Amino acid sequence: LNETEYLLTYTDDGGRNPYGQVPKPFGIYFMTIDGRRELLVADPTISCNQPVPLAARREPGVRPSPVDYRKQTGTYLVQDVYHGPGLQRVARGTIKRLRVVAIEFRAAVVGSNGNSGPAGGALVSTPVSINGTWDVKRVLGTTEVYEDGSAAFIVPARTPVYFQVLDENNHAVQTMRSWSTLQPGETFSCVGCHEDKNSTPAAEPVLSEAGRIGPKPLEPFYGQTAGFSFPQTIQPILDKHCVECHSRQTVADGKSTISLEATGELDGGSQKIWSDGYKTLANRKFASWVSPQSAPPMLSPYHTGAAKSPLIKLLVEGHEDVTLTQEDLDKLACWIDIGVPYCGEYTEKMNEEQLPTYNKYLAKRKHWEAVEAENIRELIEAGTENP
Structure with missing residues (x-):
């Protein structure tokens, strides 16, 4: 709120929750710099941690991304x-x-x-x-x-x-x-x-x-x-x-x-x-x-x-x-x-009976790689490859 008064979440150090054998949940407090505090709201079954105030704020500056998806x-x-x-x-x-x-x-x-x-x-x-x-x-x-x-x-x-x-x-x-x-x-x-x-x-x-x-x-x-x-x-x-x-x-x-x-x-x-x-x-x-x-x-x-x-x-x-x-x-x-490799790909010299199992997951990977490539293409076409 200012340099000496704060709105924060807090729980008593070492406190126990009377509703169960779990640490006492966090509540929302008004607290001053010298430690005086007043509980504003708490729920014994829901711990309130890292809340974000619902208030208008100035949007922080965003550093432009150095990534240029037009390049390989x-x-x-x-x-x-x-x-x-x-x-x-x-x-x-x-x-x-x-x-x-x-x-x-x-x-x-x-x-x-x-x-x-x-x-x-x-x-x-x-x-x-x-x-x-x-x-x-x-x-x-x-x-x-x-x-x-x-x-x-x-x-x-x-x-x-x-x-x-x-x-x-x-x-x-x-x-x-x-x-x-x-x-x-x-x-x-x-x-x-x-x-x-x-x-x-x-x-x-x-x-x-x-x-x-x-x-x-x-x-x-x-x-x-x-x-x-x-x-x-x-x-x-x-x-x-x-x-x-x-x-x-x-x-x-x-x-x-x-x-x-x-x-x-x-x-x-x-x-x-x-x-x-x-x-x-x-x-x-x-x-x-x-x-x-x-x-x-x-x-x-x-x-x-x-x-x-x-x-x-x-x-x-x-x-x-x-x-x-x-x-x-x-x-x-x-x-x-490079560590005495035997296989140039994971399926090389693999038991042929196991190939369908491996190739099933390899195809899944390639599918999502294709989806990602399409997303990148759309990003470039939209002109937002380097926001």
Whole structure:
């Protein structure tokens, strides 16, 4: 009402409701600044909390929305990836590129398995890996990190993404373990890598290279646009270079201890057919990836990943007469660095009897996505896409 008199809701501290074993309900009081009060109205069965006076008020100002639904993208700007603890003690010049990975979320529960790690255990519904990534990963591409540590790039809007910074071997030096999403037309800037979010941009005398050049579209990862699929991306490499010596037959003959074949059997718990090759390589003896159950504190650079994986070291140094192309090595390294996914979509290698169940909910999702798209179209046509 003024600086010393108020109209508010209040209840006696610790009071009990005589009509039942629940806290005494709030009533509407007149109260002064020194605590004197007078009950105006109360109902023993209805607690009055956060009431809004029925009175004419001046409408508060509304900040214009920065979202522009006419656009399909957003922009990220990183001032200096070397700033902050994420790349502490990493020499300048080490980081060459920044990888952007999109996360695809499941539409329904079909089967399950588990994760384990320093943070404990977890149930994973509709799994796409064995003790690896929880979600389907779609590599959107990479962008250049300039000599001053800056980068600016364009991503699809309304898409969950996370980042990895790569060295000259295209191995992840540091990985973001959360995700970010931009709205259409939105720009988001970071001071550095895992920096304190209260940090302010460095007072540099000149504009960063990324700021001077401007944001660029991402460079695709060997033409891939779908989710990262072990059967479609890694298995062809194994079939060409490895299966001849590492198959079920060579194991049976005593000539090998591992099979890298595409063959597999249905696992009843996960409702997936995991291949021999995947089960062999998605193993800490061969690959080192960030555990989905890793400890919450920030991980140090090169903590895990392709750079620490025995498989990559073996192939780079040479194994028998196997010679892989740089593309082959990049795909294997990427597979490890994004958490050894098996499925490029949730239905890949799923028990066929379970497909109708999953597709039912997927169709429901697509229906509501179409409804939303129509609403956005009408919003744009009405000229209110940026009120």
